[in-house]
Amino acid sequence: MTGGRKSFPQPDSLMDEFALIELITTRLDARPGAMGGVGDDAAILEIPEGRQLVVSTDTLVEGVHFEVGALPQDVAYKSLAVNLSDLAAMGARPAWFFLALTLPDLDSGWIESFADGLNEAAQAAGVALAGGDTTRGPLSITITACGLVRPGEALLRSGARVGDVIAVSGSTGLAGLALDERSRGREPAPAALAALNRPTARIELGRSLVGLASSCIDISDGLLADLAHISRASGVGMEVRLRDLPCPPELAELPQEDRWNLQLGAGDDYELCFTVSRDRWDQVEQSAKAIGVPVTQIGEAVQGEGCICLMPDGRVFQPGRAGYNHGA
Amino acid sequence: MTGGRKSFPQPDSLMDEFALIELITTRLDARPGAMGGVGDDAAILEIPEGRQLVVSTDTLVEGVHFEVGALPQDVAYKSLAVNLSDLAAMGARPAWFFLALTLPDLDSGWIESFADGLNEAAQAAGVALAGGDTTRGPLSITITACGLVRPGEALLRSGARVGDVIAVSGSTGLAGLALDERSRGREPAPAALAALNRPTARIELGRSLVGLASSCIDISDGLLADLAHISRASGVGMEVRLRDLPCPPELAELPQEDRWNLQLGAGDDYELCFTVSRDRWDQVEQSAKAIGVPVTQIGEAVQGEGCICLMPDGRVFQPGRAGYNHGA
Numbered sequence: 001m002t003g004g005r006k007s008f009p010q011p012d013s014l015m016d017e018f019a020l021i022e023l024i025t026t027r028l029d030a031r032p033g034a035m036g037g038v039g040d041d042a043a044i045l046e047i048p049e050g051r052q053l054v055v056s057t058d059t060l061v062e063g064v065h066f067e068v069g070a071l072p073q074d075v076a077y078k079s080l081a082v083n084l085s086d087l088a089a090m091g092a093r094p095a096w097f098f099l100a101l102t103l104p105d106l107d108s109g110w111i112e113s114f115a116d117g118l119n120e121a122a123q124a125a126g127v128a129l130a131g132g133d134t135t136r137g138p139l140s141i142t143i144t145a146c147g148l149v150r151p152g153e154a155l156l157r158s159g160a161r162v163g164d165v166i167a168v169s170g171s172t173g174l175a176g177l178a179l180d181e182r183s184r185g186r187e188p189a190p191a192a193l194a195a196l197n198r199p200t201a202r203i204e205l206g207r208s209l210v211g212l213a214s215s216c217i218d219i220s221d222g223l224l225a226d227l228a229h230i231s232r233a234s235g236v237g238m239e240v241r242l243r244d245l246p247c248p249p250e251l252a253e254l255p256q257e258d259r260w261n262l263q264l265g266a267g268d269d270y271e272l273c274f275t276v277s278r279d280r281w282d283q284v285e286q287s288a289k290a291i292g293v294p295v296t297q298i299g300e301a302v303q304g305e306g307c308i309c310l311m312p313d314g315r316v317f318q319p320g321r322a323g324y325n326h327g328a
Numbered sequence: 329m330t331g332g333r334k335s336f337p338q339p340d341s342l343m344d345e346f347a348l349i350e351l352i353t354t355r356l357d358a359r360p361g362a363m364g365g366v367g368d369d370a371a372i373l374e375i376p377e378g379r380q381l382v383v384s385t386d387t388l389v390e391g392v393h394f395e396v397g398a399l400p401q402d403v404a405y406k407s408l409a410v411n412l413s414d415l416a417a418m419g420a421r422p423a424w425f426f427l428a429l430t431l432p433d434l435d436s437g438w439i440e441s442f443a444d445g446l447n448e449a450a451q452a453a454g455v456a457l458a459g460g461d462t463t464r465g466p467l468s469i470t471i472t473a474c475g476l477v478r479p480g481e482a483l484l485r486s487g488a489r490v491g492d493v494i495a496v497s498g499s500t501g502l503a504g505l506a507l508d509e510r511s512r513g514r515e516p517a518p519a520a521l522a523a524l525n526r527p528t529a530r531i532e533l534g535r536s537l538v539g540l541a542s543s544c545i546d547i548s549d550g551l552l553a554d555l556a557h558i559s560r561a562s563g564v565g566m567e568v569r570l571r572d573l574p575c576p577p578e579l580a581e582l583p584q585e586d587r588w589n590l591q592l593g594a595g596d597d598y599e600l601c602f603t604v605s606r607d608r609w610d611q612v613e614q615s616a617k618a619i620g621v622p623v624t625q626i627g628e629a630v631q632g633e634g635c636i637c638l639m640p641d642g643r644v645f646q647p648g649r650a651g652y653n654h655g656a
Contacts, residue, residue: 040418040484040485040486040561041384041413041414041415041417041418041485041545041546042382042383042384042414042415042417042418042420042473042475043382043383043384044380044381044382044383044418044477044482045380045381045382045383046479047375047380049377051375052372052373052374052375053372053373053375053381054370054372054373055370055371055372055373055426055458055459055472055474056369056370056371056459057426057427057428057459057460057461057470057472058428058461059428059430059461059463059465059470060463061430061463061464061465061466062465063465064463064464064465065463085369086369086370087369087370089369089370090368090369090370090372092370098383098385098472099385100385100387100428100470100472102387102389102468130383131383131384131385132385133385133386133387135387135388135389135392135393136389136392137389137390137391137392137466137468138389138465138466138468140465140466140468142385142387142428142461142470144383144385144426144428144472145370146383147370149372154368154372156368157368157369158368217369218369233368
């Protein structure tokens with residue numbers, strides 16, 4: 001990664017001049033020389049020659065994307081992870097991110113924990129805070145993440161071809177299970193909570209799919225909803241075999257239909273869903289194995305449009321939820 | 329400007345799938361070929377060789393940075409303008425921006441007007457929407473703007489030297505006057521309202537200062553507060569002569585002290601404040617004249633630290649407000 005000049009100009013009077021920003025940046029500035037001194041109106045990024053910049057931006061709002069009272073370190077971790085997941089889906093190598101943090105009031109303990117969670121996610125991905133803004137208002141976090149690819153490398157949604165294998169990384173439905181459990185007043189299983197609060201961006205997998213996958217997306221809205229994006233952008237139909245959906249143990253005891261609905265419709269999984277021509281599958285499987293991320297074939301791109309899900313008996317399943325609505 | 333691939337992946341179920349995003353992007357996509365089709369998890373930007381990327385991010389929150397019920401086209405215009413102003417202060421040429429829009433509900437009329445205001449500001453600056461996110465929550469707008477400079481071109485806060493001239497573009501205090509009038513239940517003068525709602529980013533002036541100004545900042549927090557940033561970053565003191573502050577006609581009738589306080593302390597002006605060595609002043613003045621933006625010498629960088637303001641009789645003025653606090 002190349003260096004840059006950090007910008008974090010506006011404390012907006014939440015506390016003494018630079019105190020808030022310092023609280024955040026000192027907990028994140030683990031790279032010697034990365035920071036020219038907090039200040040300046042904007043950050044300066046050195047883009048290496050022969051690279052394109054891949055940019056993603058996502059907002060998380062309290063009470064919509066995370067519950068009121070959620071742990072600040074989890075909120076921070078997830079805010080960055082969902083953006084890194086977008087970069088992963090493009091096959092990009094994360095480089096920098098910008099933080100726009102809106103806080104209702106000043107709670108330095110909260111802010112320190114938030115900065116720690118952000119640092120944890122940033123360190124894990126090798127990405128550096130390059131600038132941001134802090135303002136007063138209802139709690140929300142907008143992160144803009146920047147990654148790098150060589151020209152033409154980026155994975156798009158539009159390249160799926162008839163006959164391609166559809167695959168997913170890891171498994172789906174765990175984050176949705178946590179939300180379901182919580183909405184019923186039950187404490188979710190630890191693995192489900194971890195999936196919801198600490199999603200792992202599949203950065204290395206995304207990188208390994210460059211030159212192999214014909215299309216790729218991260219599963220944020222729900223497997224079927226996201227697969228429908230690929231379907232539309234590529235002009236192909238999608239046929240998913242339900243018996244092949246990788247099932248986490250926490251979902252194994254659910255009634256079959258509930259399980260499928262969670263696995264197909266619940267969002268917030270941040271796994272990658274991708275297509276690849278059949279003759280490249282072995283390569284995909286090998287590199288995924290080397291990275292230590294399971295990948296599973298779950299269906300095939302077909303002629304036509306839209307997505308259908310086939311039950312083990314060959315009949316078409318009608319999913320009961322059409323994608324995860326954040327609080328809607 | 330080079331092309332890019334637009335990303336706007338997540339409608340977040342505020343309305344039909346892509347309808348909200350289409351509402352926005354169709355009103356902004358005035359560049360043939362700039363848009364590869366809405367979709368993909370992130371945007372791809374082609375950074376021209378030999379350029380650094382300058383990135384600014386700013387959030388505007390309803391009830392904090394603009395009043396509840398403000399016109400959506402003004403809110404949009406200002407959201408982009410304040411970010412372009414940061415790029416202007418760096419001497420960068422704006423290229424792209426990303427929009428993270430959080431809306432409490434769906435009001436397609438509001439959204440259309442918002443998109444129109446955004447388009448107006450974008451067209452004026454020659455900057456293209458490259459991607460974004462839409463979510464549900466309390467109304468707020470985070471824009472991340474990207475500009476380009478040649479390596480070493482960027483104007484910083486840290487270059488002011490003892491003996492440099494301090495200068496401002498346009499005049500200050502009009503936006504503050506509008507806020508003051510409004511807080512007293514009076515309708516502000518049109519010029520004051522325009523300054524508050526439709527600030528002009530001084531992009532061309534910023535570009536013309538490249539290679540001339542020793543430091544630069546945009547006046548968002550208030551002239552003195554922003555000058556203090558330059559003072560601190562450069563390690564010099566600042567001496568402002570109050571009789572030289574350019575005074576807009578709307579402020580001319582105010583008691584002298586009120587006027588100075590507004591001109592020194594109120595924020596939201598988005599003029600440029602910069603320093604330049606005395607022997608380059610003629611060049612600055614000529615290029616500013618060619619652009620049609622007035623620039624005025626208001627003081628001098630001196631040995632020491634901090635900012636002092638000298639009244640016409642030579643005594644030091646103690647400002648009554650220390651910088652504009654957004655709702656704080």
